[in-house]
Amino acid sequence: MSERKLILVIGGTGAQGIPVVEALSASPNYSAIVLTRNLTSTRAQTLASLPNVTLLQGTQDSLPSLHAAFAHKPHGAWVNLDGFTLGEKNELFYGIRAYEIARHHGVKHYIWANTDYALRIAGWDERYHWGHNDAKGRIGDLILAHGRGEREGGLLGGMAVSLLTTGPYMDMLFDGMYLPQEKEDGSFVWRNPAANGKIPLIALADVGKYSLWILNNPLQSTNLNLAVATEQVSFPDIAATFTRVTGIPATHEPMPLEEYLPLAEPYPHAYANWALGPDTPRDKSVMTWRENFSAWWRFWGEGKGATRDMGFLDGVLPERVRSLEEWMRLVRYDGRPRAVLKGLEDMRGGKGTRTGEGNKVV
Ligand SMILES: *[C@@H]1O[C@H](CO)[C@@H](O)[C@H](O)[C@H]1NC(C)=O
Numbered sequence: 410m411s412e413r414k415l416i417l418v419i420g421g422t423g424a425q426g427i428p429v430v431e432a433l434s435a436s437p438n439y440s441a442i443v444l445t446r447n448l449t450s451t452r453a454q455t456l457a458s459l460p461n462v463t464l465l466q467g468t469q470d471s472l473p474s475l476h477a478a479f480a481h482k483p484h485g486a487w488v489n490l491d492g493f494t495l496g497e498k499n500e501l502f503y504g505i506r507a508y509e510i511a512r513h514h515g516v517k518h519y520i521w522a523n524t525d526y527a528l529r530i531a532g533w534d535e536r537y538h539w540g541h542n543d544a545k546g547r548i549g550d551l552i553l554a555h556g557r558g559e560r561e562g563g564l565l566g567g568m569a570v571s572l573l574t575t576g577p578y579m580d581m582l583f584d585g586m587y588l589p590q591e592k593e594d595g596s597f598v599w600r601n602p603a604a605n606g607k608i609p610l611i612a613l614a615d616v617g618k619y620s621l622w623i624l625n626n627p628l629q630s631t632n633l634n635l636a637v638a639t640e641q642v643s644f645p646d647i648a649a650t651f652t653r654v655t656g657i658p659a660t661h662e663p664m665p666l667e668e669y670l671p672l673a674e675p676y677p678h679a680y681a682n683w684a685l686g687p688d689t690p691r692d693k694s695v696m697t698w699r700e701n702f703s704a705w706w707r708f709w710g711e712g713k714g715a716t717r718d719m720g721f722l723d724g725v726l727p728e729r730v731r732s733l734e735e736w737m738r739l740v741r742y743d744g745r746p747r748a749v750l751k752g753l754e755d756m757r758g759g760k761g762t763r764t765g766e767g768n769k770v771v
Pocket residue numbers: 435436437438621625626768769770771
Protein backbone atom coordinates (compact mmCIF):
# COMPACT_ATOMS: atom_id res chain seq x y z
CA MET A 410 0.00 0.00 0.00
CA SER A 411 1.40 3.33 -0.99
CA GLU A 412 1.67 6.16 1.48
CA ARG A 413 -1.41 7.75 2.99
CA LYS A 414 -2.45 10.97 1.29
CA LEU A 415 -3.19 13.91 3.53
CA ILE A 416 -6.70 15.40 3.38
CA LEU A 417 -7.55 18.72 5.01
CA VAL A 418 -11.04 18.69 6.47
CA ILE A 419 -12.82 21.96 7.19
CA GLY A 420 -16.08 21.44 9.08
CA GLY A 421 -14.88 18.13 10.49
CA THR A 422 -16.79 18.38 13.74
CA GLY A 423 -20.16 18.84 12.02
CA ALA A 424 -22.83 16.23 11.38
CA GLN A 425 -21.41 15.48 7.91
CA GLY A 426 -17.78 16.08 8.82
CA ILE A 427 -17.62 13.43 11.53
CA PRO A 428 -18.47 10.49 9.25
CA VAL A 429 -16.05 11.90 6.66
CA VAL A 430 -13.14 12.05 9.10
CA GLU A 431 -13.97 8.58 10.37
CA ALA A 432 -14.01 7.22 6.83
CA LEU A 433 -10.65 8.82 6.02
CA SER A 434 -9.14 7.42 9.19
CA ALA A 435 -10.47 3.91 8.53
CA SER A 436 -9.25 3.89 4.93
CA PRO A 437 -5.64 2.78 4.31
CA ASN A 438 -5.34 5.53 1.71
CA TYR A 439 -5.66 8.71 3.74
CA SER A 440 -4.78 10.66 6.82
CA ALA A 441 -6.63 13.79 7.90
CA ILE A 442 -5.94 17.14 9.44
CA VAL A 443 -9.03 18.79 10.83
CA LEU A 444 -9.27 22.55 11.17
CA THR A 445 -11.17 23.29 14.34
CA ARG A 446 -11.90 26.34 16.44
CA ASN A 447 -11.65 24.54 19.74
CA LEU A 448 -9.03 21.80 20.15
CA THR A 449 -10.47 20.65 23.46
CA SER A 450 -14.15 20.34 22.51
CA THR A 451 -15.57 16.86 22.96
CA ARG A 452 -16.11 16.35 19.26
CA ALA A 453 -12.61 17.52 18.36
CA GLN A 454 -11.10 15.24 20.98
CA THR A 455 -13.13 12.28 19.72
CA LEU A 456 -11.81 12.87 16.21
CA ALA A 457 -8.24 13.30 17.47
CA SER A 458 -8.41 9.88 19.10
CA LEU A 459 -8.84 8.23 15.68
CA PRO A 460 -5.72 6.88 13.94
CA ASN A 461 -4.15 9.19 11.37
CA VAL A 462 -6.21 12.19 12.39
CA THR A 463 -4.66 15.36 13.76
CA LEU A 464 -6.24 18.64 14.75
CA LEU A 465 -5.22 22.09 13.68
CA GLN A 466 -6.49 25.11 15.61
CA GLY A 467 -8.11 27.77 13.45
CA THR A 468 -11.37 29.10 12.07
CA GLN A 469 -13.15 28.88 8.75
CA ASP A 470 -13.64 32.66 8.65
CA SER A 471 -10.03 33.75 8.93
CA LEU A 472 -7.76 34.10 5.91
CA PRO A 473 -4.59 33.48 7.97
CA SER A 474 -6.18 30.27 9.33
CA LEU A 475 -7.08 29.10 5.83
CA HIS A 476 -3.57 29.86 4.53
CA ALA A 477 -1.99 28.11 7.50
CA ALA A 478 -4.17 25.05 6.97
CA PHE A 479 -3.50 24.73 3.25
CA ALA A 480 0.21 25.40 3.82
CA HIS A 481 0.35 21.81 5.15
CA LYS A 482 0.20 20.90 1.45
CA PRO A 483 -2.65 18.44 1.65
CA HIS A 484 -3.33 16.24 -1.36
CA GLY A 485 -7.03 16.93 -1.01
CA ALA A 486 -9.49 19.08 0.87
CA TRP A 487 -13.04 18.41 2.04
CA VAL A 488 -14.67 21.72 2.86
CA ASN A 489 -18.01 22.29 4.55
CA LEU A 490 -18.53 25.79 5.89
CA ASP A 491 -21.04 26.37 8.66
CA GLY A 492 -23.53 28.70 7.02
CA PHE A 493 -25.60 28.95 10.13
CA THR A 494 -22.90 30.74 12.10
CA LEU A 495 -21.33 32.53 9.13
CA GLY A 496 -24.51 33.82 7.48
CA GLU A 497 -25.04 34.06 3.76
CA LYS A 498 -22.60 36.89 3.00
CA ASN A 499 -19.67 35.53 4.97
CA GLU A 500 -20.26 32.03 3.72
CA LEU A 501 -20.06 33.28 0.14
CA PHE A 502 -16.87 35.20 0.79
CA TYR A 503 -15.02 32.56 2.78
CA GLY A 504 -16.31 29.77 0.56
CA ILE A 505 -14.78 31.40 -2.49
CA ARG A 506 -11.59 32.36 -0.66
CA ALA A 507 -11.08 28.81 0.71
CA TYR A 508 -11.30 27.47 -2.83
CA GLU A 509 -8.90 30.11 -4.21
CA ILE A 510 -6.42 29.53 -1.38
CA ALA A 511 -6.55 25.77 -2.03
CA ARG A 512 -5.59 26.47 -5.64
CA HIS A 513 -2.78 28.76 -4.54
CA HIS A 514 -1.31 26.00 -2.38
CA GLY A 515 -1.53 23.37 -5.13
CA VAL A 516 -4.23 21.08 -3.73
CA LYS A 517 -4.85 18.15 -6.10
CA HIS A 518 -8.49 17.39 -5.31
CA TYR A 519 -11.02 19.77 -3.83
CA ILE A 520 -14.35 18.54 -2.50
CA TRP A 521 -16.95 21.18 -1.80
CA ALA A 522 -19.76 20.07 0.52
CA ASN A 523 -22.55 21.58 -1.50
CA THR A 524 -26.29 22.13 -1.24
CA ASP A 525 -28.90 22.60 -3.94
CA TYR A 526 -28.88 26.10 -5.40
CA ALA A 527 -32.59 26.39 -4.69
CA LEU A 528 -33.15 29.82 -6.22
CA ARG A 529 -31.64 28.78 -9.56
CA ILE A 530 -33.40 25.39 -9.58
CA ALA A 531 -36.73 27.11 -8.88
CA GLY A 532 -36.28 29.35 -11.93
CA TRP A 533 -35.14 32.43 -9.97
CA ASP A 534 -38.38 32.65 -8.02
CA GLU A 535 -37.41 34.58 -4.89
CA ARG A 536 -39.92 32.65 -2.81
CA TYR A 537 -37.43 29.78 -2.95
CA HIS A 538 -34.39 31.72 -1.83
CA TRP A 539 -32.80 31.01 1.51
CA GLY A 540 -29.33 31.99 2.42
CA HIS A 541 -27.70 28.81 3.56
CA ASN A 542 -28.37 26.64 0.52
CA ASP A 543 -27.98 29.34 -2.08
CA ALA A 544 -24.61 30.50 -0.73
CA LYS A 545 -23.19 27.00 -1.08
CA GLY A 546 -24.92 26.40 -4.41
CA ARG A 547 -23.49 29.55 -5.97
CA ILE A 548 -19.98 28.58 -4.92
CA GLY A 549 -20.56 25.07 -6.26
CA ASP A 550 -21.47 26.52 -9.66
CA LEU A 551 -18.36 28.70 -9.66
CA ILE A 552 -16.07 25.79 -8.80
CA LEU A 553 -17.52 23.55 -11.52
CA ALA A 554 -17.32 26.36 -14.06
CA HIS A 555 -13.58 26.68 -13.41
CA GLY A 556 -13.06 22.93 -13.48
CA ARG A 557 -14.90 22.48 -16.75
CA GLY A 558 -13.03 25.38 -18.27
CA GLU A 559 -9.77 23.70 -17.47
CA ARG A 560 -10.84 20.44 -18.99
CA GLU A 561 -12.03 22.20 -22.16
CA GLY A 562 -8.65 23.85 -22.35
CA GLY A 563 -7.22 20.35 -22.70
CA LEU A 564 -5.78 20.14 -19.22
CA LEU A 565 -6.97 18.18 -16.27
CA GLY A 566 -3.83 19.16 -14.49
CA GLY A 567 -4.81 21.98 -12.21
CA MET A 568 -7.05 20.62 -9.53
CA ALA A 569 -9.75 17.98 -9.59
CA VAL A 570 -12.96 19.47 -8.26
CA SER A 571 -16.02 17.63 -7.01
CA LEU A 572 -19.25 18.71 -5.41
CA LEU A 573 -20.90 16.49 -2.84
CA THR A 574 -24.46 17.81 -2.76
CA THR A 575 -26.63 16.77 0.16
CA GLY A 576 -30.25 17.53 0.90
CA PRO A 577 -32.00 17.21 4.26
CA TYR A 578 -30.58 14.48 6.48
CA MET A 579 -32.64 11.34 7.01
CA ASP A 580 -31.23 11.60 10.55
CA MET A 581 -33.40 14.71 11.02
CA LEU A 582 -36.28 12.30 11.63
CA PHE A 583 -34.68 12.03 15.07
CA ASP A 584 -34.78 15.69 15.94
CA GLY A 585 -35.72 19.13 14.79
CA MET A 586 -38.07 19.71 11.95
CA TYR A 587 -38.74 16.14 10.84
CA LEU A 588 -39.60 14.67 14.22
CA PRO A 589 -43.19 13.36 14.43
CA GLN A 590 -45.48 13.79 17.42
CA GLU A 591 -46.91 10.88 19.30
CA LYS A 592 -50.66 11.14 19.81
CA GLU A 593 -52.56 9.95 22.86
CA ASP A 594 -53.79 6.86 21.04
CA GLY A 595 -50.17 5.83 20.37
CA SER A 596 -50.20 6.73 16.68
CA PHE A 597 -47.71 9.21 15.19
CA VAL A 598 -48.29 12.33 13.14
CA TRP A 599 -46.06 14.56 11.06
CA ARG A 600 -47.75 17.99 11.14
CA ASN A 601 -45.83 20.38 8.94
CA PRO A 602 -46.15 22.62 5.87
CA ALA A 603 -44.61 20.13 3.42
CA ALA A 604 -46.60 19.49 0.25
CA ASN A 605 -46.59 15.93 -1.11
CA GLY A 606 -43.37 16.24 -3.15
CA LYS A 607 -40.44 13.86 -2.84
CA ILE A 608 -37.53 14.98 -0.63
CA PRO A 609 -34.01 13.61 -1.27
CA LEU A 610 -33.21 12.44 2.26
CA ILE A 611 -29.63 11.31 2.89
CA ALA A 612 -28.47 9.03 5.69
CA LEU A 613 -25.46 10.80 7.21
CA ALA A 614 -23.48 7.60 7.64
CA ASP A 615 -23.10 7.30 3.85
CA VAL A 616 -21.60 10.77 3.44
CA GLY A 617 -18.18 9.46 4.48
CA LYS A 618 -18.35 6.62 1.95
CA TYR A 619 -19.32 8.93 -0.89
CA SER A 620 -16.42 11.20 0.04
CA LEU A 621 -13.97 8.28 -0.12
CA TRP A 622 -15.33 7.26 -3.50
CA ILE A 623 -14.74 10.79 -4.80
CA LEU A 624 -11.13 10.77 -3.59
CA ASN A 625 -10.40 7.23 -4.76
CA ASN A 626 -11.81 7.86 -8.24
CA PRO A 627 -10.66 11.32 -9.34
CA LEU A 628 -11.03 10.66 -13.06
CA GLN A 629 -14.69 9.80 -12.59
CA SER A 630 -15.39 12.35 -9.90
CA THR A 631 -13.71 15.46 -11.22
CA ASN A 632 -16.17 18.08 -12.44
CA LEU A 633 -18.92 15.94 -11.00
CA ASN A 634 -21.77 17.23 -8.92
CA LEU A 635 -22.44 14.08 -6.91
CA ALA A 636 -25.95 14.84 -5.67
CA VAL A 637 -26.76 12.16 -3.15
CA ALA A 638 -29.84 10.78 -1.44
CA THR A 639 -30.72 7.55 0.27
CA GLU A 640 -34.26 7.74 -1.04
CA GLN A 641 -36.55 10.46 -2.37
CA VAL A 642 -39.69 10.30 -0.29
CA SER A 643 -42.73 12.43 0.47
CA PHE A 644 -44.15 12.84 3.96
CA PRO A 645 -47.02 10.44 3.17
CA ASP A 646 -44.27 7.95 2.11
CA ILE A 647 -42.44 8.55 5.39
CA ALA A 648 -45.58 7.88 7.43
CA ALA A 649 -46.40 4.73 5.44
CA THR A 650 -42.82 3.41 5.75
CA PHE A 651 -42.90 4.05 9.48
CA THR A 652 -46.08 1.99 9.78
CA ARG A 653 -44.60 -0.82 7.67
CA VAL A 654 -41.50 -0.96 9.87
CA THR A 655 -43.03 -0.47 13.30
CA GLY A 656 -46.64 -1.56 12.88
CA ILE A 657 -47.70 1.77 14.43
CA PRO A 658 -50.29 3.87 12.57
CA ALA A 659 -48.95 7.19 11.28
CA THR A 660 -50.12 10.05 9.11
CA HIS A 661 -48.93 13.27 7.53
CA GLU A 662 -51.14 16.25 8.31
CA PRO A 663 -50.14 19.17 6.11
CA MET A 664 -50.69 22.57 7.67
CA PRO A 665 -50.47 26.01 6.06
CA LEU A 666 -47.18 27.87 6.52
CA GLU A 667 -49.03 30.75 8.23
CA GLU A 668 -50.21 28.37 10.93
CA TYR A 669 -46.93 26.50 11.28
CA LEU A 670 -44.45 29.36 11.41
CA PRO A 671 -45.62 31.09 14.61
CA LEU A 672 -45.58 27.72 16.40
CA ALA A 673 -42.10 26.74 15.26
CA GLU A 674 -40.35 30.12 15.45
CA PRO A 675 -37.62 30.14 18.15
CA TYR A 676 -38.80 33.57 19.32
CA PRO A 677 -41.06 36.19 17.70
CA HIS A 678 -39.47 37.94 14.70
CA ALA A 679 -36.31 35.87 15.01
CA TYR A 680 -33.64 36.16 12.35
CA ALA A 681 -32.39 33.14 10.41
CA ASN A 682 -29.23 33.17 12.55
CA TRP A 683 -31.39 33.43 15.66
CA ALA A 684 -29.03 31.37 17.82
CA LEU A 685 -26.61 34.31 17.99
CA GLY A 686 -29.30 36.09 20.05
CA PRO A 687 -31.79 38.86 19.27
CA ASP A 688 -29.35 41.71 19.85
CA THR A 689 -26.44 40.63 17.64
CA PRO A 690 -25.73 43.39 15.10
CA ARG A 691 -27.19 42.45 11.70
CA ASP A 692 -27.48 44.24 8.40
CA LYS A 693 -30.40 44.02 5.99
CA SER A 694 -28.96 41.02 4.13
CA VAL A 695 -29.87 38.72 7.00
CA MET A 696 -33.16 36.91 6.35
CA THR A 697 -35.78 36.45 9.00
CA TRP A 698 -36.36 33.01 10.40
CA ARG A 699 -39.79 32.98 8.76
CA GLU A 700 -38.48 33.89 5.30
CA ASN A 701 -35.74 31.32 5.60
CA PHE A 702 -37.95 28.45 6.64
CA SER A 703 -40.83 29.31 4.31
CA ALA A 704 -38.46 28.89 1.36
CA TRP A 705 -36.99 25.76 2.90
CA TRP A 706 -40.37 24.02 3.32
CA ARG A 707 -41.59 25.16 -0.10
CA PHE A 708 -38.55 23.95 -2.01
CA TRP A 709 -38.25 20.52 -0.42
CA GLY A 710 -41.95 19.95 0.19
CA GLU A 711 -42.86 20.64 -3.43
CA GLY A 712 -40.34 18.08 -4.61
CA LYS A 713 -38.06 20.61 -6.31
CA GLY A 714 -35.00 18.86 -4.85
CA ALA A 715 -35.99 15.41 -6.14
CA THR A 716 -33.35 15.52 -8.86
CA ARG A 717 -31.13 12.65 -7.72
CA ASP A 718 -30.12 9.89 -10.12
CA MET A 719 -30.63 6.87 -7.88
CA GLY A 720 -29.36 4.38 -10.47
CA PHE A 721 -26.10 6.29 -10.74
CA LEU A 722 -25.75 6.30 -6.96
CA ASP A 723 -26.27 2.51 -6.88
CA GLY A 724 -23.32 2.20 -9.26
CA VAL A 725 -21.13 4.54 -7.23
CA LEU A 726 -21.87 2.93 -3.88
CA PRO A 727 -23.47 -0.51 -4.21
CA GLU A 728 -23.30 -0.94 -0.44
CA ARG A 729 -25.18 2.28 0.28
CA VAL A 730 -28.24 2.29 2.50
CA ARG A 731 -30.85 1.71 -0.20
CA SER A 732 -34.05 3.06 1.26
CA LEU A 733 -35.78 4.81 4.10
CA GLU A 734 -37.15 1.43 5.16
CA GLU A 735 -33.66 -0.09 5.36
CA TRP A 736 -32.45 2.91 7.35
CA MET A 737 -35.38 2.76 9.79
CA ARG A 738 -34.62 -0.90 10.43
CA LEU A 739 -30.88 -0.26 10.83
CA VAL A 740 -31.29 2.48 13.43
CA ARG A 741 -34.39 0.89 14.96
CA TYR A 742 -36.34 4.06 14.32
CA ASP A 743 -39.27 4.50 16.69
CA GLY A 744 -40.36 8.10 16.04
CA ARG A 745 -38.90 9.31 19.31
CA PRO A 746 -36.28 12.04 19.65
CA ARG A 747 -32.60 11.15 19.64
CA ALA A 748 -29.58 13.39 19.03
CA VAL A 749 -28.54 13.13 15.38
CA LEU A 750 -25.00 12.07 16.24
CA LYS A 751 -26.37 9.46 18.61
CA GLY A 752 -28.33 8.10 15.64
CA LEU A 753 -25.10 7.72 13.71
CA GLU A 754 -23.56 5.78 16.56
CA ASP A 755 -26.53 3.45 16.73
CA MET A 756 -26.20 2.83 13.05
CA ARG A 757 -22.58 1.81 13.38
CA GLY A 758 -23.51 -0.50 16.20
CA GLY A 759 -26.30 -1.99 14.05
CA LYS A 760 -26.15 -5.75 13.85
CA GLY A 761 -24.64 -7.51 10.86
CA THR A 762 -24.65 -4.50 8.61
CA ARG A 763 -22.21 -3.13 6.15
CA THR A 764 -22.32 0.11 8.09
CA GLY A 765 -21.32 -1.80 11.20
CA GLU A 766 -18.12 -2.77 9.45
CA GLY A 767 -17.01 0.80 9.26
CA ASN A 768 -15.98 2.43 6.11
CA LYS A 769 -15.27 -0.06 3.37
CA VAL A 770 -15.87 1.39 -0.02
CA VAL A 771 -16.63 -0.03 -3.47
C1 LIG B 1 -7.61 2.81 -1.65
O1 LIG B 1 -7.26 3.24 -2.96
C2 LIG B 1 -7.32 2.22 -3.96
C3 LIG B 1 -6.78 2.83 -5.23
O2 LIG B 1 -7.52 3.99 -5.57
C4 LIG B 1 -8.74 1.73 -4.09
O3 LIG B 1 -8.81 0.69 -5.03
C5 LIG B 1 -9.21 1.21 -2.72
O4 LIG B 1 -10.57 0.85 -2.82
C6 LIG B 1 -9.04 2.30 -1.67
N1 LIG B 1 -9.41 1.77 -0.36
C7 LIG B 1 -10.28 2.38 0.45
C8 LIG B 1 -10.67 1.63 1.68
O5 LIG B 1 -10.74 3.48 0.23
